[in-house]
Amino acid sequence: MNTRNTLIISATILLSVLAILYFQFYTTTMKLNEQKVVRLQDVTRNEQIRQDQIMQRTNCLTGAFKDYATNWQSQAKQLGRTDNLLPTLVSERLDKDYQTDQELCVKKFPL
Numbered sequence: 001m002n003t004r005n006t007l008i009i010s011a012t013i014l015l016s017v018l019a020i021l022y023f024q025f026y027t028t029t030m031k032l033n034e035q036k037v038v039r040l041q042d043v044t045r046n047e048q049i050r051q052d053q054i055m056q057r058t059n060c061l062t063g064a065f066k067d068y069a070t071n072w073q074s075q076a077k078q079l080g081r082t083d084n085l086l087p088t089l090v091s092e093r094l095d096k097d098y099q100t101d102q103e104l105c106v107k108k109f110p111l
Helices: 002-078 088-108
Strands: none
């Protein structure tokens, strides 16, 4: 009977140790998985922010070009130019305004 009790106690201790080890392994694995999920969410969020910034900058630059083209055509019309050619002073002013608008877009929406 003494040997039987020793076996039961040994088996109980062994099962308890295994249960504790399994619990430790499980909780550690869960914590690591949670950390991976949080890191992945951060990466995804950062990438979404970057994509939004790219889109905003692109929209701003597109708007700047549309304004440039509209202003060019307007100036040509005011000067009665059917060939859309403008005097150098006028075209340089429009080019400078366009460049300024582009620079503002880059400053406003940095990547």
